[in-house]
Amino acid sequence: MRYSQLLIPTLKEAPSDAEVISHKLMVRAGMIRQLASGIYSILPLGLRVLRKVEQIIREEMNAIGGQEVFLPSIQPAELWQESGRWDFYGKELLRIIDRHDRKFCYGPTHEEVITDIVRREVRSYRQLPLVLYQIQTKFRDEVRPRFGVMRGREFTMKDAYSFHASEQDVQKTYEDMKTAYNNVFKRCGLDFKMVEADSGTIGGSFSHEFMVLASSGEDAVVFCDACGYASNLEKAGARPPANGTGSDGSEPLAEVSTPGQKTIEAVTTFLKVPPQKLVKTLILENEKGLVAGLVRGDRQLNPVKLKNLIDCEWLHPASEESIKEQTGLPVGYVGPVNLPLPVFADHEVAAMQDFVTGANKTDAHFTGVQFGRDLQVEQVGDLRTVEEGDPCPHCDGGTYQIRRGIEVGHIFILGTKYSTAMKAGFLDENGKEKTLVMGCYGIGVGRTAAAAIEQNHDDKGIVWPAPLAPFQVVILPTNYSDEKVKDAADTAYRRLTELGVEVLLDDRSDRLGVKFKDAELIGFPLQLVIGPKNLEQGEIEVKTRRTGESANHPFPAILEKIPAQLSEL
Amino acid sequence: MRYSQLLIPTLKEAPSDAEVISHKLMVRAGMIRQLASGIYSILPLGLRVLRKVEQIIREEMNAIGGQEVFLPSIQPAELWQESGRWDFYGKELLRIIDRHDRKFCYGPTHEEVITDIVRREVRSYRQLPLVLYQIQTKFRDEVRPRFGVMRGREFTMKDAYSFHASEQDVQKTYEDMKTAYNNVFKRCGLDFKMVEADSGTIGGSFSHEFMVLASSGEDAVVFCDACGYASNLEKAGARPPANGTGSDGSEPLAEVSTPGQKTIEAVTTFLKVPPQKLVKTLILENEKGLVAGLVRGDRQLNPVKLKNLIDCEWLHPASEESIKEQTGLPVGYVGPVNLPLPVFADHEVAAMQDFVTGANKTDAHFTGVQFGRDLQVEQVGDLRTVEEGDPCPHCDGGTYQIRRGIEVGHIFILGTKYSTAMKAGFLDENGKEKTLVMGCYGIGVGRTAAAAIEQNHDDKGIVWPAPLAPFQVVILPTNYSDEKVKDAADTAYRRLTELGVEVLLDDRSDRLGVKFKDAELIGFPLQLVIGPKNLEQGEIEVKTRRTGESANHPFPAILEKIPAQLSEL
Structure with missing residues (x-):
């Protein structure tokens, strides 16, 4: 792709309402623009990143037998009344009345819709287990949307739902999901922890969160430095004291x-x-x-x-x-x-x-x-909130560490909460009617991209993990109107494209300083700087964004080595 | 993919409200399910088809320099008031009030949002032309939604918008779009016509519709049997009569x-x-x-x-x-x-x-x-509606034919309607402020899939054009519990997958009749029937869905020829 043909409106200044670095950098790098409070337009560079996250998720969901569906964003009130959440959900649920005065909502989640489908279409234990997922837009009318796409009102989420004949069976899929989620965030190049979590208002019996560690995170992640046990703060168990406080209980009241x-x-x-x-x-x-x-x-x-x-x-x-x-x-x-x-x-x-x-x-x-x-x-x-340095209750000698984290994924065993309320059953091997056991599993797509930035940036801009970068390589000709430079840049562009590398050619006539600054801000993993002096020596400069290291390499031979270099980033 | 792992709830009967064959067959083939009037859940098979349409569109949009974006579904009223459409649009616009009592709508189209982005981010003629597109969910609160996904309320659409420095320049992109749209519908395997259309209420000066010819179509398509001129009925010009009606004008009043x-x-x-x-x-x-x-x-x-x-x-x-x-x-x-x-x-x-x-x-x-x-x-x-057999005004001797058609795409030159209303300008080569010239271009994704069914079906079910089929090949073992049959079916599945063919293995234990019926109903282009008798002769049966022709072929050698066979379908 050529830079001149892409809409990449980079900015020197971040918007005044941007509090966290990912919000600032996504706006400054021309990835997103705000349309209304908590509602963002995704521009070409931003969409390339989100699509990469989505594709990684899709592959991992398919790998564990997930089937992709696409459920409506507008959902009838009746289903939410059946589950009991129409009243429970409060103002976060965006309620809508259509031209015939029927009540709907913009789905903040899809338990009701998917349970309705499954109760109609699944009759027998032989159709189970069933894992359905979608990548779809949700709306949650947050009181105070903030942090850009991290806590927006309209946002893209992967949500998966699984249906089972038994508690044992949902456990199996839950374990598969753990693996899939670990793969997703590993493949995204993120430093994260899977932590025990409370299943909270969504209901259900068991739950884990996936937390990307970053100092700007809204949540506290507790983990043991010895045994590796990890939990969110509200769930982390405290070890009961071995003995009392030293007092002998002799004082009178x-x-x-x-x-x-x-x-x-x-x-x-x-x-x-x-x-x-x-x-x-x-x-x-x-x-x-x-x-x-x-x-x-x-x-x-x-x-x-x-x-x-x-x-x-x-x-x-x-x-x-x-x-x-x-x-x-x-x-x-x-x-x-x-x-x-x-x-x-x-x-x-x-x-x-x-x-x-x-x-x-x-x-x-x-x-x-x-x-x-x-x-x-x-x-x-156990009623207290744990603290850094507390003894770990799961091992001998370990102590709790606490770090900040951003929740990018959450998996739940729901049990029969929704299937009971909505009468979603099946016939077991003996022809007996039973209630479906469910799990649900979410990943915030935009939030994952934003979390990647929180974890990977410096004072010049974003430092993309290669798997999420909008382009893996940017070619920076020092002067694209110089015939020799242009030829070399075009050659590099063609060859890298042939090699399967996603490459952006900065063909703009802007000053080199502007192009360098934009390249650093957007954070392409590799920069290929092509100028007349190096070319005379038969070389070009290759710079790694993360380390800032750069070196000259023989051209065009170096092009063949770029894919291998990228796979190491 | 294995049939037993997929949710494909085929039905013998179509829902009673289904009037057109595509609606009936999409429900019966387990592709879609209604959630509410005009609102459908897309099940796994249906999504596979929609994704194919989307991917073809995406490739053709990228080929003409389109940049993909993703714009919010929820749009603030202020922008629609600025364009003048907040009042004009009437009840079809789904209006929403958020928790802070601010007015929004669920976007039925995105002219306002994209014009708002471009007026903020584009300053100079050097940034033009700009072609932005998205594949996004729209909502139009139709009075009487019908025909399944063909005229739903919530539906997926590709909408593109182009911005130009001049009328001449938008003409160029308009021609590119014609080519891209022709490629899209050709690649979808559809019999269609590009017809002149009135630009109607969306405004603008020039417009073409893309009509898939089908007897169930809601629109009339007029075309000349000699010169190929084509138009929709409301736009088709009539040739003025060469002379009078034979009267001499001698009668008195x-x-x-x-x-x-x-x-x-x-x-x-x-x-x-x-x-x-x-x-x-x-x-x-x-x-x-x-x-x-x-x-x-x-x-x-x-x-x-x-x-x-x-x-x-x-x-x-x-x-x-x-x-x-x-x-x-x-x-x-x-x-x-x-x-x-x-x-x-x-x-x-x-x-x-x-x-x-x-x-x-x-x-x-x-x-x-x-x-x-x-x-x-x-x-x-020229004030009359033309009729079949009318002389064509564009050539000598040709006459008009009229067929029914389904509108799957529509392209417009908008001129400066939105850019004037919303003050979207740019600086030209001389530093003068000018108004942007716009075009807009839409394709209904679900409607394209439905139109393909209207044009490709028989009394047994859908007959997919190979590029849109959810799977190109279905393997039908006569008895999957027979070891030899299972081995052969698995071999075929593996080898075809390696060859890049999308193949569904019907591993269900159902009666063979059920499996055959489902295969015909869903409409996979090729069926591979694997049974013990043929296998003894070293053969399997290959059946073409469209023609119903079937023949035995040596196994496994025939597998190598399947990709070539598919490319001819």
């Missing part, structure tokens, strides 16, 4: 006056005790009412862990009003002693003695509180 | 009583004259008021021709109330003599003498009307 001391910091300073001697009491609300969660004063309560321990449908922090109304307790002084609510305690709290808590009375705390003696709890469990 | 005779049929019977002796007077309405159009009694007025002759923004038949209110004339007895409206006459009328018309009086007609003597008109022009 005593009420102390703590006027105006409502926070952990205030109380520890006022009472001159370390936060490790305090127990934090957090009041949350779920569909059954209020509950209390206890963690050590220097820890964070992990609401996902508490939700899973309680096994409730939803759980969020209770408002001050709600607490006052339902219990009459003074916020800031709540504690577990004689608390008229179900109390759940973190393992660490259960090992504590002689600790401080609120006295359920304004301006008062208890000291010398003894777990067991002074308070009873509903259940003890 | 006379009013005759025609009580209750309001139609052409009634008047001709009542007065015992042929319809060729009558002149029909039709009253229409446009933005300036009422106008009258005259055609011979046996002809149809072509409103598109009249609109173009008048050069008005819109034109439609006036209602009886509107005629009565504005002129007081009795509908059924209106005529051109002393008519207080601008009158436009077809060429044939201008050559008539001694004719009959309404007398602008209830229950009365004039006879002996002379064109010129008794009535004056604003303008004479």
